[in-house]
Amino acid sequence: MAKRKWGRRAILALAIIGFWSFLSSLGTGGTLNVVELELKDLVRAKSDEERRPFQEIQIIRIDDTSLEQLGQFPWDRSLHAQLLEMLAEAGAKAIFLDLVFAEPSDPAADEALREVIARYDNIILPAVFNFKPVQQAAGELETESVSYPTEAIGVPDEQTAHINVMPDSDGTVRMLTLGVSDTDGTMVPAASVRLANYILGDELQIHYNADAGSWYRGEEVIPTNGRSQVKIDFFSEPREVMTADTGYESQAYFDVLTGNIPAEYYQDAVVLIGPWAAGMQDEYVTPANPNLKMYGVEIHSNMVQSLATGAFFIDAPEALNYGLIALLTLLPLMLFVSGRVSVILYFSLTAGYLLAWIAVYMWYSTFLTVSYPLLALTSAFIASIVVQVIDERKERGRVTTIFGRFVPRSVVDELLASGEEVKLGGQRKDITVMFVDIRGFTPMSERLQPEEVIQVLNAYLDLCTKAVFRWNGTLDKFIGDGVMAFFGAPVDLPQHPEMAVRAALEMKQQADVLEQQCVEQFGIGVKFGVGLHCGPAVVGNIGSEGLRLDYTAIGDTVNLAARLESNAMPGQILISAPLQARLGDAFATEDIGEIKVKGKEMPVRVYAVTGAAQ
Known part of the structure; x- marks a missing residue:
């Protein structure tokens, strides 16, 4: 194992030294040249007396x-x-x-x-x-x-x-x-x-x-x-x-x-x-x-x-610059260890070289090359920890690939940031839940060709997805011709009721444009029905730990939002009374009255959002 370790480092050292020495032989150019010249200008700046x-x-x-x-x-x-x-x-x-x-x-x-x-x-x-x-x-x-x-x-x-x-x-x-x-x-x-x-x-x-x-x-x-x-x-x-x-x-x-x-x-x-x-x-x-x-x-x-x-x-002779490239490549590869010590050593060598660069200028009126030796040092530092980085990225990529198939990217990012294993369970959070459904989808499916139905469906689902993501929501799932989303998880959003309503209004606005296009192209238009409710829900990974997990929300808050959506008229955004109370005067709403919904013994008061407050 030790021979393989040092053999790998020797190969890396030769590659780094050869690469930066070759570029150095071509002369600095572009950004590197600017760095060299500006550093020389900086140290040669004179006081008024000088x-x-x-x-x-x-x-x-x-x-x-x-x-x-x-x-x-x-x-x-x-x-x-x-x-x-x-x-x-x-x-x-x-x-x-x-x-x-x-x-x-x-x-x-x-x-x-x-x-x-x-x-x-x-x-x-x-x-x-x-x-x-x-x-x-x-x-x-x-x-x-x-x-x-x-x-x-x-x-x-x-x-x-x-x-x-x-x-x-x-x-x-x-x-x-x-x-x-x-x-x-x-x-x-x-x-x-x-x-x-x-x-x-x-x-x-x-x-x-x-x-x-x-x-x-x-x-x-x-x-x-x-x-x-x-x-x-x-x-x-x-x-x-x-x-x-x-x-x-x-x-x-x-x-x-x-x-x-x-x-x-x-x-x-x-x-x-x-x-x-x-x-x-x-x-x-x-x-x-x-x-x-x-x-x-x-x-x-x-x-x-x-x-x-x-x-x-x-300027220093080229041979000296090549020697410095080799030295600053070999030192870190021989001395570096993983973790915090390697970072300290890297910055110590960098600072030491810069001090030596200034000393040679002051005592010998000679400019050493700065860019290539320090780039070689940096390359060696990266090479010394590259195996660890690759291993970590492989694990991160595995989680991203597998988990990202089933949940929004924001959930994947939160999971990776936490460093926790994927497991069953969830946590209680205050969220706003949105359900969206296409009205008139069945008659449309009967009149259009299957390819045309898919085209229209994808266009509607696309604008729903964009609106949810634009207002920092989490897209939970597509349910046939409908969408479930929630706001306030996995990332806490203090203004999640307002975010959810603004996303719904954006959907309505974009749906009107898309409906007009469908009428012109297919002779038929469809609208959305939207239901929104806020409150506590359990949000987390639900399903089979060994086979399939879904990141979703469950609870009465979710059920009521679904019921409101089912009662919404085409083009209507229905919200619950608790959500309307949280919004204050931010939006124009219309009191629809109380309606009886499945699963509730008592009627619930419902409001329709007509737009942003004037």
Whole structure:
């Protein structure tokens, strides 16, 4: 037995390890990817003190105010030439204009921009890369075309940088692409790389080593993926107004151009000029605030500071993740026992792994995979108790299958919830009993074909059943062309008299519709007669314990409800005086008077329900 036990666990372990390792090798996707990314965003969230922005990084906004003052965009390029010259003359350390000039414009304006760029080599203009829709290999970036600044402006290569912002699979920007190879294989650095080098000293310059195929910050290799991407930090909230501690300082383009903000203000600053208006379609979702998009010029500013601080984070090697999957599969299969101890052990291992995940991030700047190891752990936990669960489900299925043939589903659910054996006997309960019978069924049977009779009968019984179940009743049985049901058992219903009457009214309403259909289709209509009475009855399993049990109700309450139904006229709902008293003013009733019923020495007072109270 022990060998079979451990052999089964070994098979389960191999299956679990193989399954989750295979999925992990394909890369996380969908919901799992979202979990991984959101967890990383959570632990990398910074306090105001931690995300204090560099004061030398400053933004000039092409915002709504500037658009109102300078007119419809795009503006004459001579305005940009004028602003760039003002900033360069004032001693700005570097200037990045986040606008694409792929096509020539007015020759004079282009020439003005060309002259300024030629005079000041610290001015950087963007290039936009267009990638092939289908990449030959996963994790790579193959360029289809590049939109460089137009030759009319004549931007040197060393003053050109790419501005491609590439969101993750969930649409959130977390990565900086340090450089992209153009169609000739030349590595074009990101704008943030060029700008960060104006902040960093000579010994920490960021550069690409083609022989090594790696990016470096000084002599330190930057941990990039196959696309030359690295995770970045965010030091500002989207569209954040600068305070003493948070937010990059930003000014309106118009204010700087007109001298309201003196150009000398930007002396020794790294200046980024770019769109700051929703209509310019340059905004992205970031971890800094998933509900408010961040403008591209803000993202580039954060990228510059990330590179300058050098706090790079990497993902753990795949081999380590496979090892963790194996470890968290084998541990529970070897240690788990059934019962409460296994649950405690499962949550302890889960908590321990999450703490280890945070520790590795804090000490080694490395992200372990979360989803697959924990899913392997969960799978092993489930596998360790699967035999017990299967046995329990088999027993539950046996009871459901057998007992469910004879009683309503609600009775089966109550029996299974109680955990008691099926046995003879019942209990005294206060219930409302309903009997329903089709009036005119015999004449209809004589006039219609048997198949048509069954069709009509099934339709009537179906609407009765639906009405009973909709108002939380229990369908006891079909009695030929009639129905017996009760309310208040097996589940206690404090308002069972009202529930029963509402079910009867619904039957009457639906029966009128069905009667009209029968008249149109068969030329004959039938109606219901309904009887209702409330009171004590014995409800439980009655019959042969070894062969057949019925869950039903017996007692005088049941008998009187049946007698009322037999006295009901077509389309009439008769209720007893005790039931009418419990209903109060909830329904409109008509006093029928006293009638003599079989089994009762004295006449009983009867009421007809005509509808809900007005």
